Amino acid sequence: MKKILIVGPPSLGYLTKIDQQLNQREGVQSHIVLIDKFTFKYRNFRHKIINFLSKAFLGKNLKKEHVNTVIINKINQLGPQDLIFIIRPDLLKPKTLKYLKTQTKSLQAFYYDSTRRFPEKVDIIPLFDKVYSYDRLDVEKYNLEFLTNYIFDESENTTHExxxxxxxxxxxxxxxxxxxxxxxxxxxxxxxxxxxxxxxxxxxxxxxxxxxxxxxxxxxxxxxxxxxxxxxxxxxxxxxxxxxxxxxxxxxxxxxxxxxxxxxxxxxxxxxxxxxxxxxxxxxxxxxxxxxxxDDILNQYRLNYWINKVFDLQ
Structure with missing residues (x-):
């Protein structure tokens, strides 16, 4: 059984499309852990003030700390993985990424935002066994592996309202x-x-x-x-x-x-x-x-092809 963990922001359901197809594959077990700051809830107004002061004077955001704790707790529950695939790893602390690396045979990332938009992504590249990017400029500059987004839904409706x-x-x-x-x-x-x-x-x-x-x-x-x-x-x-x-x-x-x-x-x-x-x-x-x-062109961009490439499946 190949165990795969996908970590990333909610993204309106895009990650669920990957997870659903992975779990349809024989010999594959997939889970998602969301990097979702909205799961954090202030206990009271005092708690909110504490977070404000923590960010201002200590450089610590309780929301971000909470998200990192959730990720670590989830991986501890699931146990070691064959592959951990992270989208938007810049949302996590480097020490969290380093811990995840100890829990998998391969730690990989997909940058679907450029480093010009989020420069902090540059510093964490060495933490990964492989980094994919959909941005040609980043691929060339940082020697990343090129990977586009994917077709996850299809229809051929020729009429329109x-x-x-x-x-x-x-x-x-x-x-x-x-x-x-x-x-x-x-x-x-x-x-x-x-x-x-x-x-x-x-x-x-x-x-x-x-x-x-x-x-x-x-x-x-x-x-x-x-x-x-x-x-x-x-x-x-x-x-x-x-x-x-x-x-x-x-x-x-x-x-x-x-x-x-x-x-x-x-x-x-x-x-x-x-x-x-x-x-x-x-x-x-x-x-x-x-x-x-x-169709042979579309095949290169369909989710099935994308999953086979990223997760080394047939």
Missing amino acids: QLFFNISTHDYRYEAMERLAKYIHEKQWSKEILVLGPDDLTSEYLTIIHQQIPVDEVAKKINKSKIIIEIQRKEQVGLSFRIFEALGHRKKLITTNADVVNYDFYHPQNILVIDEDNINIPEDFVTSPYIPVK
């Missing part, structure tokens, strides 16, 4: 998304563009939501749309899950990530790269049909 769909969080990309939504509105194209934001956030062109939507619910919204929108973080070149959701559901994609043209699934009738400061979406891109991507 609306043209455009996007869901994102309220961050520095917000203004670009609002400009894009305004552009689409002025073209009188149908859209559902959702932004997870604070209660006081309003927009004439965007729909503001206040609770995260799980990946399975997002998939339903993608399935009824023709074109998926993605505003890429400027400090990253790796392909986000939005791109693989578009691939899996056979949807067109509009993205600000220029690196997408270097992948074998790229087709100009399916994928349009735009400049977020000078938006131009040709009418024929919107009205033309989706060109199916060859």
Whole structure:
């Protein structure tokens, strides 16, 4: 029995997709431990003040300490593992990572955020037996192993209720998304563009939501749309899950990530790269049909292939 432990943030259900497929494999036993600071609860107001002072004067965050304790307790319950695979290891303390390394034959990590966004990832690279990254620049600079995200859900719905769909969080990309939504509105194209934001956030062109939507619910919204929108973080070149959701559901994609043209699934009738400061979406891109991507190309990005590669399975 090959014992695998996956450690990572909740991520709306992406890790569950890996775990479910692993546990369907013969001779494999998989578990997930979430790096979830929201499991921490203050006992009272005094406890909250203590954490504030601890962060300010001792550099210790009780929430982070709690998360690390949860991880260690879980590995102690499960016992030694054949492989521990960590996503966002920068969320854990180095001493926790060192302890995990003593509990497995192979400690591996997947960086699906660039080191330019989270520089602390650079210092912990030597702690791992292998580090994967979806960012080509990081792969070249730090001699990491290239690994994209994956297609975890598929459909071939050729009908659509609306043209455009996007869901994102309220961050520095917000203004670009609002400009894009305004552009689409002025073209009188149908859209559902959702932004997870604070209660006081309003927009004439965007729909503001206040609770995260799980990946399975997002998939339903993608399935009824023709074109998926993605505003890429400027400090990253790796392909986000939005791109693989578009691939899996056979949807067109509009993205600000220029690196997408270097992948074998790229087709100009399916994928349009735009400049977020000078938006131009040709009418024929919107009205033309989706060109199916060859199955042998899609196979390289499906979760099954991804799992075989990462966990050395057949």
